[in-house]
Amino acid sequence: MSGATLGLAPLRALRLPPLGLMLAWAVVAVLLAWAFVPGFFAWQDPLAGIAGRQLEPPSFEHPLGTDGLGRDMLARVIHGARESLLGAFLAVSVGLVFGTALGLLAGARGGVTDAAVMRLVDTLLAIPSLLLSLSVIILLGFGSINAAIAVGFVSVAHFARLSRTEVLRVRRAEYVEAAFGSGGRFLAVLWRHVLPNAMTSVLALAALQFGSAILALATLGFLGYGAPPPTPEWGLLIAEGRDFLATAWWLTAAPGLVVVLAVLSTERISRSLGARRT
Amino acid sequence: MSRHLAQRLGQALLVLLAAFTVAFVLLQALPGDAVLIKFLGSEMGLTAEQIAELRIAYGADAPVWQQYLHTLGNFLSGDFGTSIRAGVPVASLLAENLPATLLLAALAFGTASLLAVALAVLSQLGFAWARAFARSMPSFFVAVPVFWLGIMLIQVFSFQLGLVSVIAPEPWEELILPVLTLAVPISAPLAQVLIRNMDQVFGEPFVAVARAKGATHAWVLWRHVARNALPPTLTMAGVLFGELLGGAVVTETVFGLAGLGGMTQQAVANQDVAVLQAIVVLSAAAFVTISLAVDLLLPLFDPRLANRPAGAA
Numbered sequence: 001m002s003g004a005t006l007g008l009a010p011l012r013a014l015r016l017p018p019l020g021l022m023l024a025w026a027v028v029a030v031l032l033a034w035a036f037v038p039g040f041f042a043w044q045d046p047l048a049g050i051a052g053r054q055l056e057p058p059s060f061e062h063p064l065g066t067d068g069l070g071r072d073m074l075a076r077v078i079h080g081a082r083e084s085l086l087g088a089f090l091a092v093s094v095g096l097v098f099g100t101a102l103g104l105l106a107g108a109r110g111g112v113t114d115a116a117v118m119r120l121v122d123t124l125l126a127i128p129s130l131l132l133s134l135s136v137i138i139l140l141g142f143g144s145i146n147a148a149i150a151v152g153f154v155s156v157a158h159f160a161r162l163s164r165t166e167v168l169r170v171r172r173a174e175y176v177e178a179a180f181g182s183g184g185r186f187l188a189v190l191w192r193h194v195l196p197n198a199m200t201s202v203l204a205l206a207a208l209q210f211g212s213a214i215l216a217l218a219t220l221g222f223l224g225y226g227a228p229p230p231t232p233e234w235g236l237l238i239a240e241g242r243d244f245l246a247t248a249w250w251l252t253a254a255p256g257l258v259v260v261l262a263v264l265s266t267e268r269i270s271r272s273l274g275a276r277r278t
Numbered sequence: 279m280s281r282h283l284a285q286r287l288g289q290a291l292l293v294l295l296a297a298f299t300v301a302f303v304l305l306q307a308l309p310g311d312a313v314l315i316k317f318l319g320s321e322m323g324l325t326a327e328q329i330a331e332l333r334i335a336y337g338a339d340a341p342v343w344q345q346y347l348h349t350l351g352n353f354l355s356g357d358f359g360t361s362i363r364a365g366v367p368v369a370s371l372l373a374e375n376l377p378a379t380l381l382l383a384a385l386a387f388g389t390a391s392l393l394a395v396a397l398a399v400l401s402q403l404g405f406a407w408a409r410a411f412a413r414s415m416p417s418f419f420v421a422v423p424v425f426w427l428g429i430m431l432i433q434v435f436s437f438q439l440g441l442v443s444v445i446a447p448e449p450w451e452e453l454i455l456p457v458l459t460l461a462v463p464i465s466a467p468l469a470q471v472l473i474r475n476m477d478q479v480f481g482e483p484f485v486a487v488a489r490a491k492g493a494t495h496a497w498v499l500w501r502h503v504a505r506n507a508l509p510p511t512l513t514m515a516g517v518l519f520g521e522l523l524g525g526a527v528v529t530e531t532v533f534g535l536a537g538l539g540g541m542t543q544q545a546v547a548n549q550d551v552a553v554l555q556a557i558v559v560l561s562a563a564a565f566v567t568i569s570l571a572v573d574l575l576l577p578l579f580d581p582r583l584a585n586r587p588a589g590a591a
Contacts (some may be wrong), residue, residue: 121294126516126562126569130524134546135304215423219399219528222425223543238426249433256426263421 024265034081044072094152099159107167166198204273212265297562359552386460394468419466475507
């Protein structure tokens with residue numbers, strides 16, 4: 001390393017992250033705030049409609065207008081963040097926990113276990129993800145939690161494959177050999193050395209999968225397999241707004257744009273964490 | 279080579295059998311009894327004996343392993359079971375709905391390829407704004423929900439501009455917006471891989487040699503880079519097929535087209551497990567076949583791959 005690069009290092013630390021990345025974090029922060037304290041942003045009730053004030057165009061009182069039952073659309077979009085983010089969080093957790101466990105098992109044990117787990121992963125990847133989700137939904141029934149589990153089930157294969165690769169990479173590292181050599185037991189070494197080092201790229205994948213989960217949940221919601229109707233859920237909002245497309249297009253456009261922004265932002269963040277779409 | 283072929287073939291068959299097993303466990307073994315689900319709660323007023331007869335007729339009274347072997351044998355002989363809801367063989371439902379979906383998927387794939395190549399070429403041109411645009415579009419395309427895009431296209435092209443009629447459209451007119459809707463998300467991963475490959479090929483020594491010999495940017499792009507960047511995109515054919523099928527299901531639902539999509543949605547809404555089971559197994563079979571074909575054909579397009587040890591990809 002030359003002196004010039006050393007001299008530049010403090011300057012680089014001061015440089016701001018790219019504009020797109022900052023915007024992505026800002027979008028995620030706003031969405032999280034919507035999910036945690038929706039009442040702070042939306043003064044109107046997302047569930048109770050006002051009789052006689054259906055399908056009003058956007059105004060100061062109702063920035064996104066009112067829907068077919070006279071409910072404030074902005075309030076419904078804001079309250080929808082909780083449903084979507086919670087669902088995506090649950091889905092990614094399912095995939096992360098089960099997928100990483102499978103991948104760790106396969107990578108650490110090797111041999112027949114590895115072969116069996118990886119064939120299972122191949123199989124899950126061979127079935128189109130929407131059809132796999134629908135199979136789980138037909139088994140569990142409709143509802144927001146079941147839809148989230150169905151979406152998470154699909155991502156188990158991705159997490160398993162990545163964490164197995166990472167474990168194989170870390171296992172060859174000298175400090176892991178040293179840990180074994182100094183008398184570390186299998187599980188202890190796995191927990192203290194292999195897992196933390198394999199975690200970085202797994203978390204980057206989790207960020208990427210979070211965006212995909214929002215998208216998949218919205219699709220299931222749109223098809224009517226997610227949360228039941230009065231619930232404000234983005235996919236369901238789009239499905240409801242579709243009936244009034246010709247007269248009130250903003251009812252469909254607004255929740256869709258929010259989904260696009262949410263997915264774009266998580267994708268940008270996961271890219272900055274080092275994930276690569278495969 | 280023949281040993282490699284046999285190995286790959288065996289692997290493909292194993293994955294296919296496993297996919298069948300997953301579908302069987304999820305859709306037939308775990309839910310228990312499709313016959314009970316349909317007839318017990320319904321208003322048909324069937325007696326217990328009649329239901330027992332129906333269960334025997336549908337083979338639902340046998341132990342699970344017997345059902346598994348029976349269903350597997352049926353699938354192998356081309357009998358995909360009977361739709362509980364429609365009361366007709368699933369095979370005839372498929373024959374009725376598959377052609378429309380295949381047409382939609384094929385047209386969308388063609389459009390997506392054109393779109394992806396256009397973006398990839400744009401990403402390699404001299405204009406900075408064009409490069410930035412082409413490189414940011416794929417992320418954007420991936421983030422757009424298919425169903426929402428379809429609805430927005432209807433709003434803009436049919437309701438606002440009146441270019442595409444939604445009331446009693448011509449057969450070809452009916453397909454324009456669905457094809458466009460489905461093409462956008464499919465083009466995104468394709469464009470991403472193409473752009474990545476092109477960037478990589480531009481850094482290869484033979485490109486530098488061609489440039490040194492006086493070749494223009496366009497000549498290098500066309501003669502050297504495009505030729506070398508295309509074959510690797512074939513490896514994602516299997517994944518794209520899955521996306522295409524899932525996207526077609528959603529697109530057909532949005533546009534109210536008859537096809538596999540409507541069939542799938544009906545099956546889920548009515549818990550018609552036999553139909554979904556057949557669709558899942560057949561799509562896995564298609565995925566496995568496509569992946570196998572790409573694996574075996576790729577060395578023909580790119581002789582360098584033939585020398586690589588098996589399983590290195």
